[in-house]
Amino acid sequence: MLKVISFKICPFVQRIIGMLEAKSIPYEIEYINLSEKPRWFLDISPNGQVPVMVTENGTALFESDAIAEYLEEAYPPLQPGLSAEQKALDRAWSYLGSKQYLVQCSAQRSQNAQTLIERTKKLASAFAKVEKVLAAHPFFNSDSLGMVDLAWLPVLHRAHIIQENRGYDFLAFYPKTKAWQKSLLATGLAEKSVSKDFVEKFTGFYLSEETLLGRCEQGGECNAFNPEECCVEADCCKTEVMACKDFASGCGC
Ligand SMILES: N[C@@H](CCC(=O)N[C@@H](CS)C(=O)NCC(=O)O)C(=O)O
Numbered sequence: 001m002l003k004v005i006s007f008k009i010c011p012f013v014q015r016i017i018g019m020l021e022a023k024s025i026p027y028e029i030e031y032i033n034l035s036e037k038p039r040w041f042l043d044i045s046p047n048g049q050v051p052v053m054v055t056e057n058g059t060a061l062f063e064s065d066a067i068a069e070y071l072e073e074a075y076p077p078l079q080p081g082l083s084a085e086q087k088a089l090d091r092a093w094s095y096l097g098s099k100q101y102l103v104q105c106s107a108q109r110s111q112n113a114q115t116l117i118e119r120t121k122k123l124a125s126a127f128a129k130v131e132k133v134l135a136a137h138p139f140f141n142s143d144s145l146g147m148v149d150l151a152w153l154p155v156l157h158r159a160h161i162i163q164e165n166r167g168y169d170f171l172a173f174y175p176k177t178k179a180w181q182k183s184l185l186a187t188g189l190a191e192k193s194v195s196k197d198f199v200e201k202f203t204g205f206y207l208s209e210e211t212l213l214g215r216c217e218q219g220g221e222c223n224a225f226n227p228e229e230c231c232v233e234a235d236c237c238k239t240e241v242m243a244c245k246d247f248a249s250g251c252g253c
Helices: 011-022 039-044 064-074 084-098 100-108 113-133 147-166 175-186 198-206 227-234 244-249
Strands: 002-006 027-031 052-054 060-062
Touching (some): 002 011, 011 027, 011 064, 011 100, 039 052, 064 147, 084 100, 084 113, 100 147, 113 175, 147 175
Parallel strands (some): 002 027
Antiparallel strands (some): 052 060
8 A cells, every 4th residue: 555654734735635435445544743753764755855645666756746646647637538738737737736735835934023014925926826817617728627737736725724724814815816716726626735733733833923824813814915915016025023903904004
């Protein structure tokens, strides 16, 4: 059976588990402590990072993009019959998604408003790109789930948890992306791709007293700002650190 070496709140792992679940491929998971990586893990993981996926042949695959592409090639495809061009496009949109994982992690860990604004802006520039190409399909470019959907699943799932718990919505100004998020969440893959205690672990780390989002109260003053209308036009994000309450009026201008 395939084995995935994992860390509970890692978005790169979530994408891979999402693929395994979407394709109904049996797998097992072993969680490790990243601050005390076991010797056996370091021996099989060139970068010392999760996910690592050990195949049926005992080969340790690493790098989530490579693992996702392996799963799509080695098992029945999610969307059969795609042209080489379409596959290349899907990979490109998937890479754009996986590049946002660390951007989102750092936005969620922001300790003050200015940092949250800067980091939300970075994330928003990726949402603006997908917003332009999303059409009238429930999923990224189709009526059925594909590679791009799974690459963005961790980002859209985490944005949803933040919004539910704190009212801060990274997608507030991207209605098509929001609809896409809704379709993805309706598949149930978000829950299936994480551990049972994921929300607790995730909010414990990203919504702790140490983070600005953690200190903002649900239904309180912390609203998402519109980076396009507010920051680009009014250039107001150059202001110094703002308090949580400044979000109430967009980005405080
Ligand atoms: N480029 C890697 C990134 C994976 C990654 O950053 N994993 C994090 C956990 S989310 C990790 O293992 N960090 C431990 C470390 O870098 O030492 C991939 O796509 O698989």
